[in-house]
Amino acid sequence: MDPKFNGAQPPFGQPPQVPMPSYPHVSEPQRRNNSTPSGRVVTLYPFSEQGVVAPAGIDMPTVSLEFHTKLVQTLTEAGLDVRRPVPGTPAQGYAITGRFVRIDPGSSWTWFFFGLLSYFVGSGALEVEGAVGDAQMPYAQLHQSVKIIATMPGFRGVQLRRIAQAAGKGIAKQAIATLKVR
Amino acid sequence: MVGQFDPRGTLPNGGPPTGAPPTQGGWPAVAMPPPGESFVYPAWAAVPVPGYPATVRSPLQWDAYVRSQLGRGTPIPRLLAEMVPPGADYRAAYAYLQGHRSSLRQRALIFFSIGAVVTAIGVLAVLGQIGNSGPDAYGVYKGALTILVIGLTFLGFGILRLARITRG
Numbered sequence: 001m002d003p004k005f006n007g008a009q010p011p012f013g014q015p016p017q018v019p020m021p022s023y024p025h026v027s028e029p030q031r032r033n034n035s036t037p038s039g040r041v042v043t044l045y046p047f048s049e050q051g052v053v054a055p056a057g058i059d060m061p062t063v064s065l066e067f068h069t070k071l072v073q074t075l076t077e078a079g080l081d082v083r084r085p086v087p088g089t090p091a092q093g094y095a096i097t098g099r100f101v102r103i104d105p106g107s108s109w110t111w112f113f114f115g116l117l118s119y120f121v122g123s124g125a126l127e128v129e130g131a132v133g134d135a136q137m138p139y140a141q142l143h144q145s146v147k148i149i150a151t152m153p154g155f156r157g158v159q160l161r162r163i164a165q166a167a168g169k170g171i172a173k174q175a176i177a178t179l180k181v182r
Numbered sequence: 183m184v185g186q187f188d189p190r191g192t193l194p195n196g197g198p199p200t201g202a203p204p205t206q207g208g209w210p211a212v213a214m215p216p217p218g219e220s221f222v223y224p225a226w227a228a229v230p231v232p233g234y235p236a237t238v239r240s241p242l243q244w245d246a247y248v249r250s251q252l253g254r255g256t257p258i259p260r261l262l263a264e265m266v267p268p269g270a271d272y273r274a275a276y277a278y279l280q281g282h283r284s285s286l287r288q289r290a291l292i293f294f295s296i297g298a299v300v301t302a303i304g305v306l307a308v309l310g311q312i313g314n315s316g317p318d319a320y321g322v323y324k325g326a327l328t329i330l331v332i333g334l335t336f337l338g339f340g341i342l343r344l345a346r347i348t349r350g
Contacts, residue, residue, distance in 0.1 A: 051239040053246040102246035113335050121293070121339055129242050143242070 037179035038079030041093030044072065045085050047128065048099035058103055059157065063164045067100075067128070070168030078176045091134060094182075096175055098130020098142060105160060106150030119149045126163045132175045140178040144170035248282050252348045258283075283348055290343035297337030304330025 047067065049060055075082045083092055106124030113121075127145040131138035146166045148159060239247065244265075251261055258279050265279075266272045307326030311319060 051243045051247075053243060053250055099240065099243070101240070101242045102250075104250075110339070113339070121336075127242065127246065129240060 037176060037182075039081060040179060041081045041083060042075060042175075042179075043085050043091040043093060043095045044068075044075070044082050045091075045095060045097040047097075047130065050099065052100040052103060054100075054103040055105070058105070059160070060103075062157070063103060063126075063160055064100075066161045066164035067168040070165040071172045074169050074172035075175065078172070080176070080179070093134075094132060094179060095134055096130060096132050096142075096171075097138075098128055098171065101127040101129050103127075103160070105156050106148070108150060108152065108156075111150040111152055119147065121150075123150055124148045124159060124163060126160075126167045128167050128171055130171055130175075132178050139182060140174075142171050142174045142178075144174065146170065245282070248279060249286060252279070252283050252286055253343075253346060255346050255348050258348055258350070280350065283350060286347050287344065290340050290347060292340075293336050293343060294340030297333050297335070297340050300329060300333030301337050302333070304328075304333045 047064065049064065052060070054060065072082050081093075085091060085095075102125060104123075104125045110121050125145060125147045128143070130142040131140065132142060133139040144167050146163050148163050152159075248261065252258075258276070261279055262272050262275055265275045304326055308323070308330060311323045311326060314322070
């Protein structure tokens with residue numbers, strides 16, 4: 001064996017080892033924080049009902065209450081410190097904002113005709129959009145559209161509550177996923 | 183600690199420190215109301231939401247609104263009057279409405295087509311049973327009738343949707 005290549009440097013096939021450049025202005029390497037966003041402060045603004053497309057007779061306060069309750073519950077279970085905004089003060093930590101887009105309980109008569117197939121025909125839906133970021137700029141857009149089979153007559157309230165909870169959970173999961181990679 | 187982080191992720195670890203107690207940093211600690219209490223009480227609902235002007239519909243809300251209105255047969259000039267301020271160029275809004283209208287028509291035509299095919303299969307199956315007197319004839323006949331009813335239902339739904347969508 002050639003003593004010139006004593007195992008430290010291969011004779012061919014690979015370029016010579018070049019030390020990685022150092023960045024003196026960064027004290028530790030840049031990396032994303034993929035851990036659970038536990039303990040982070042999140043200011044949750046109430047999701048706006050302005051401009052929501054909903055038929056008359058929808059119990060919006062109940063839908064909003066179920067949505068926000070599930071949203072806060074899911075965020076809290078993930079370890080986030082959820083707070084409500086204080087008028088006149090900037091958002092604390094991260095901010096979650098949003099609005100309801102569409103609430104549709106579905107057509108009752110399609111339930112009679114199609115039953116479970118009414119998931120495809122005349123289904124009910126709840127659509128929510130939002131953003132997670134700080135007080136200055138959003139990092140990511142949130143969008144959750146939940147679809148259900150058309151509501152049975154007499155069970156509209158139950159279905160709407162369920163769909164609102166599903167939307168709240170979906171939005172919370174999206175927000176948590178965004179915060180994990182920030 | 184909490185008040186010093188840069189939320190845009192420019193810190194080496196990409197975000198705020200975790201596990202910070204909520205009372206640190208000089209911010210008021212405002213706990214969420216426990217679940218079950220109202221999230222829509224006036225003091226909270228009155229907080230202006232950044233980035234969401236209260237009186238402006240978002241693009242998604244416009245999409246949902248336009249689709250629901252076109253599905254009910256609202257005339258396009260009425261929607262245009264609502265969307266475009268007087269004197270402004272309405273061509274972009276008109277193209278936007280036409281796009282949604284054709285999308286709704288396509289969806290209704292899918293139901294119509296599925297219904298027509300299934301109905302044809304059902305009719306053929308029922309006609310095929312004429313003169314069949316085997317031991318399973320009645321069961322097959324009931325199955326064929328079921329297919330026919332399902333096909334007619336889809337066909338009727340498609341026709342109803344097509345009839346209700348705003349005409350161009």
